[in-house]
Amino acid sequence: MLSSSMNLLQAGKLTESSALLDTLEKSTDTGAATSCHLQRAMIAMRIGDLDAAEHFAGQVIAPLP
Numbered sequence: 001m002l003s004s005s006m007n008l009l010q011a012g013k014l015t016e017s018s019a020l021l022d023t024l025e026k027s028t029d030t031g032a033a034t035s036c037h038l039q040r041a042m043i044a045m046r047i048g049d050l051d052a053a054e055h056f057a058g059q060v061i062a063p064l065p
């Protein structure tokens with residue numbers, strides 16, 4: 001599903017990509033969650049929401065607990 005979300009993101013279908021990430025985040029492990037955060041940062045950058053992009057990117061590079 002991560003690759004499907006990335007394909008949607010690259011096609012400019014940001015709403016669909018975000019909805020797929022919502023579904024994926026409810027049922028995945030930490031590794032997949034990191035990839036979801038990275039894709040959310042990319043979505044935020046595409047729509048010009050730099051605060052959200054920084055937030056999600058920060059979650060990607062933050063040390064694991």
